[in-house]
Amino acid sequence: MPRPLCCCSICALKTLFRNQMRKLVPALVILTLASCKEEPQKEKQTPVSHKIAEAPKPEMVRNAVYSEFKPESITGLKIKGFDIEKAFSVGENTIVTGNYSFIDGKAALPDTEKDWGNRLLMFNNKNEIIYTSKGSGETYLYEPHFYKNSQNGNIIIVCQLAFEYFFGGEAFLLEKGKIKYLGNLDIEPNDERKKLTDILKIQESNKEITFTFDADSLVLKPGSEDIVIRNNNAKYIYDQHSLTLHQ
Numbered sequence: 001m002p003r004p005l006c007c008c009s010i011c012a013l014k015t016l017f018r019n020q021m022r023k024l025v026p027a028l029v030i031l032t033l034a035s036c037k038e039e040p041q042k043e044k045q046t047p048v049s050h051k052i053a054e055a056p057k058p059e060m061v062r063n064a065v066y067s068e069f070k071p072e073s074i075t076g077l078k079i080k081g082f083d084i085e086k087a088f089s090v091g092e093n094t095i096v097t098g099n100y101s102f103i104d105g106k107a108a109l110p111d112t113e114k115d116w117g118n119r120l121l122m123f124n125n126k127n128e129i130i131y132t133s134k135g136s137g138e139t140y141l142y143e144p145h146f147y148k149n150s151q152n153g154n155i156i157i158v159c160q161l162a163f164e165y166f167f168g169g170e171a172f173l174l175e176k177g178k179i180k181y182l183g184n185l186d187i188e189p190n191d192e193r194k195k196l197t198d199i200l201k202i203q204e205s206n207k208e209i210t211f212t213f214d215a216d217s218l219v220l221k222p223g224s225e226d227i228v229i230r231n232n233n234a235k236y237i238y239d240q241h242s243l244t245l246h247q
Contacts, residue, residue, distance in 0.1 A: 061149070061151050061204050061205065061206075061207070062205050062206065063203065063205050064149050064150050064151040064152070064203065064204045064205065065149075065150050065202070065203055066149050066150070066156055066202035066203065066204065067147060067148055067150060068145060068146065068147050069147070069148055070146070071088040071089060071090045071146055072088065072089045073086070073087065073088055073089075074088060074089055074094065075087075077094075077096070079096065079098075079121075081100055081101050082098055082099070082100050082101065082121070083098045083099055083100075084096055084097075084098040085097045085099075085118065085142065086143070086144060088144070090155065090174065091177070092124065092125045093122055093124060093125070093130075093174075093177065094122065094127075095121075095122055095144065095157065096120070096121040096122075096123065097118060097119070097120050097121075097143075097159065098118065098119075098121075099116070099117055099119065099135070100116070110132070111135060115134055115135045116135040116137065117135040117136045117137040117139060117142075118135065118136045118139050118141075119132065119133045119134065119135045119136060119142070120132075120142075120144065120157070120159060120170075120172065121133075122174075122179050124177070130179075131178075131179045133170070133181060134181075136159075136161060138163070139162065139163065140162055141161060141162035141166075142159050142160075143159060143160040143162075143197075144157050144159050145158045145159075145160060145169075145200075147202050149204060154175045154204075155173075155174040155175075156172065156173055156174070156209070157172040157173075157174060158170070158171050158197060158200065159172075160196060160197045162195070163223065165222065165223060166188050166196060166222065167186075167188065167222040167223040167224075168184060168185045168186045168187055168188060168196055168222060169184070169197065170183075170184055170185075171183055171184070171185055171211070171238075171243065173209075173238075182209070182238050182243050183238065183243030184243070185200075185236055185243075186220065186221050186245075187213065187218055187219065187220055187234075188218070188219045188222040189213065189217075189218060189219070190216075190217040190219050190228055191215065194215070196213075199213045199214045199215045200212075200214075201213070201214060208237055208238065208239050208240075209237070209238040210236070210237050210238075211236040211237075211238075212233070212235045213231060213234060213235070216230070216231055217229065217230050217231055218231050218234055229247065233247075235247075
């Protein structure tokens with residue numbers, strides 16, 4: 001039968017227990033604090049959006065005026081088989097008017113029986129022909145006039161036509177080194193002292209090019225039908241597809 005512990009032994013055990021608890025409590029506190037500590041918050045990542053960048057849209061031209069100007073004339077230019085009337089330096093290009101020479105009084109290539117006479121040529125900076133207009137037949141006059149857009153720098157060329165009388169003009173658009181035939185302005189002022197290019201005003205807005213005329217009365221289809229009209233805002237409009245008369 002075990003002997004009961006004496007008072008001294010009990011006191012010694014209590015002292016030992018208290019010492020052990022003093023060592024254990026700090027450790028428990030540290031473990032508790034460590035377990036309560038929040039985990040570091042992960043940074044939220046925004047998903048990357050892969051969008052295809054849209055091409056910049058060309059700026060819309062509004063109420064741009066084409067003002068007439070005189071480009072630098074070129075002298076001494078020679079083109080084999082072509083009789084030059086006028087030649088001009090326009091940017092990096094050369095604009096030439098004239099006609100291919102006849103051989104034995106007949107049209108020779110590149111002229112044909114249906115495509116001959118005065119015409120417009122354009123050369124690039126390598127002296128290569130990059131545009132040839134249709135021939136104008138027996139015209140006595142094929143005189144280029146130049147008009148520049150005040151906003152985008154595009155150029156319209158109107159070649160005044162004449163026999164013994166003036167009878168309208170051929171319109172071309174020169175844009176970014178390329179030339180395009182717009183159509184025929186089959187109209188003249190009802191005044192023999194003036195010609196089409198004396199009264200012509202050109203404006204562009206919302207992709208339309210408008211040709212108006214500073215005259216009180218006009219002649220439609222001059223030289224063929226000679227229809228005289230009062231100028232009630234008569235105009236030609238080029239709508240990116242065709243050139244038409246509105247009156």
